Amino acid sequence: MNEEVDAVVIGSGPNGLVAANLLADAGWDVLVLEAQGSPGGAVRTAEITAPGFRNDLYSAFYPLGLGSPVLNGLELERHGLRWCHAPSVLAHVFPDDRVALLSREVDVTAKSVGAFAHSDADAWYAEFEAWQRVRTAVLNSLLRPFPPVRAGASLLRAVGVGDALRLTRLLTLPVRRLGEERFAGEGARILLAGNTMHTDLGPDQAGGAGFGWLLAMLGQEVGNPVPEGGASALTAALVSRLNSAGGRVVCDSRVSSVLHARGVAVGVRVGDTLVRARRAVIADVPAPVLYMDLVGAAALPQRLIDDLSRFQYDNATIKVDWALSSPVPWTNSEAGSAGTVHLGGDMNGLAAAANDVACQRIPRNPFLVMGQMTTSDPTRSPAGTESAWAYTHVPRGAKWTDDRLRRRADRVEQIIEERAPGFRSLIVGRSVAGPDQLEAGNASLVEGSINAGTAAIHQQLVFRPVPGLGRADTPFDRLYLANASAWPGGGVHGAAGANAARAALARHGRAGEVYRMVVQGAHRAIYS
Template sequence: MDRPGAEALMVADAVVIGSGPNGLVAANVLADAGWSVVVLEAAAHPGGAVRTAELTIPGFRHDLYSAFHPLAAASPVIDALGLEHYGLRWRHAPGVLAHVFPDDRSVLLSRDVERTAESVGSFAAQDAAAWRAEYARYLDVRDDLIRALLRPFPPVRAGLGLLTTLGVAEALRAMRVATMPVRRYGEERFAGEGARILLAGNAMHTDLGPNQAGSAVFGWLLAMLGQDVGFPVPQGGAGSLTEALVRRLESRGGRVECSRPVTKVLVARGKAVGVVAGGDHVRAAKAVLADVPAPVLYRDLVGADLLPGTLLDDIANFDWDDSTIKVDWALSGPIPWRSAAASAAGTVHLGVDADGLVQVDAELGSGRVPVRPFLLLGQMTTADPSRSPAGTESAWLYSHVPRGGHWPAERLATWADGVEDIVATHAPGFRDLVLGRVVSGPRDLQSGNPSLVDGAINSGTAGIHQQLVFRPTPGIARADTVIERLFLASASAHPGGGVHGAPGANAARAALASHSYYGPVYRPLMRGLHRTLHPPKH
């Protein structure tokens, strides 16, 4: 296993590859159980896609990737860590989310359900009561639903709780909703465009278009979370969430080592025993947890020679989500929206109406850059005044583009100019406020964070064919892998993308289970399941 002259410079109970939120959550859960943990990060700073920097000009703090965090605020995984004791503070914009239609009408999602109801009711009077009823249904199942979504599949305890609350008939109707396109769901529940576009626009935070199966549950959940916990931001920047996770880990004896790229997972007799980082061997006495995309773990860090052919075939079919282009602005003042709803909201959707969302999805699906893109814009100083000097605004915008496109600097600049024209249509004088601008294409995003492969921000499609027991490949929807003591802790694992920490927590719990009192039963069970799914090479 060792190369001649190699020396193990470090030994820990667990080695975690990658310091994104999932890696740091996993490390904290293991440290709480008394394990010694070292986190190895390739970049010079921890955080993965949860980082903040002065990207444009001094004094303007920009979230490099993830910005608003409704899933983190609602996540029982994050809540259990008590990060408020380690410096995390949530801030909110006056409004959660506004969708601005091409004709300048707008609808507002607010944490005040009556304000949201009034807004959607301006499109169709009966939708005010329908929205209140929708939110009441959400509150009835909230805790069990979130636990069911974030725990390993099948979520037995949370599932029983949902069944008890809903009853068999309503549970079957809920299962139907879980497979529905969001456009159809909106049409069944609401009469007007306002409520429907809130659902469909939130579904587009994934790579699922309004007519795609499974998009309803994503759009509905994000809209309801916005109504419930808002779209909060960490005070000072998304990096404050990372800093709190690191502080907590270090207070329990764990370590994060940056500029330590892992190039190989060491395997002996079918078990992960450590990693190679910067040419050094780091031994893992109990487990290796990988917060990296599944194809990177299997093909690059483990290697094809140690994997069953069926798994390699499945990984070859791994389906990424769309690529992304992001623009960051330093603005001399707040964006001068014509819409009062947009001025109040931390997140603004614009560019298209409901039919336009369908067209965007069709163009992306056919490999074309949308002519009229769907734009997601964040007003960070509106949400958190610490992000830029008083009277100014730190803002960003992103949109999806097809994978595999060529985006040289000139093309990115032209695209960003077009985006600014769209914003200025709804906010006259916007371009006069721009003090600094940085445009990041798919390759730029991947360069800053290798886990964002070609600008894919969810570590794999949210399509129903790659969720639950199909994520990242057809299997058992658990963090355990075909290599014993190696666990997948990234968003490529169930339940997928978003800053909620569930893949990391699930991986840590699986590692603990394999070394618990039940380990002699757990390990052979997992080994048998994996051998059934992926027969070993002969």
């Protein structure tokens, strides 16, 4: 049976669900279509290692979520969301077993980095004070539609032209350089660099400082929070809110094409079913998938096809989940208090691992991001045990047989064992997901790309996903890109979904025809 609604949302990841919620709040009839059997995209939880152990299948920690004005504005706590925190936010474990510790207590962080260089304690206080002056303007600039006119004006009022320019310079620096300019010791520098490595940027790539600084300062302010009960609790809250506003989510409904006529998106096809969209089609899928697969190359301007051929995904990923019979036996106990643990060497070690991946080599000494989930949220596994995971980046395009994945997981465990002797003896269950498995579980994780596109500066701002407006609007009227491959990129903050919803609402507002003409004129100038 064919159906007609105001808006169809393709994909029930957090961006798709945020867009659906905002449109439903405006009184639109909204239908979300999800290809998988459960909603959430990369925000899902399941028992995949052992009974009673809840493992987040993809994303796990959400500093951008708790810090996001978009998600905060949805008041998801009214729909059951509860945030939990580990005693400490992040521990970077050096090869000599020293630990640089990030805590929500700034005094604790300052003491930790001060142990590496005495002057860095005061330098960390100063850095965090600077963050607090600009944080609202910075987050609004990053998480609102481009260009950030209002947020930019707010920043100028807060710090003046000179410091606004200095902040802009900071965001473009390599993170190694930022650490050298601001801090004397390895501790503070590695906290910044380790956070940068959550992207596909190494310590020496331009633009990496912005990510490392943002995540470190957010960690200092809001921590690395996790939803009580698992990542799926965040999805459940978004779905509950949407249902209460009259929206719907239908799973096991893979969209095969976007229907369009004379440059206007009019609906989608799901198997033999047509769903007509009176006002908007919102796509929470990667830009190349939307344009080349769902819209079709035959309908696209050649210049857009050329630009899409140059779209760069971020690195592939391998993730290992464990059920452990007891907490990780770190030789440095400070690591045991942290929800997130970084392993992989000093600054040069991180640079070497990043260079290996860039050169299409599998790192012998990879950088690991590790999550101690029961330490963060005691509901994740039985008392006295630990639900844990680690992921590492690998080059795209490599073939990962089951045996090769097993050997890479063994190497990950060996690295942890070096800093936590006895770790492997605690394993009662393990699950390994390589690039193919990650993509099979969520088609938006193309070849295990977890950020929907490189974080490099050539694919940010007006260049994300391709040279254009840096907005959710597409060359097709009433079709909007809500995926992390659009600005502002990866992270569970809902901004790309909110930007798409706002664009759709503006298109159908009082000045809707003017909005349409401006957008279409801009796209003609770019792609003609």
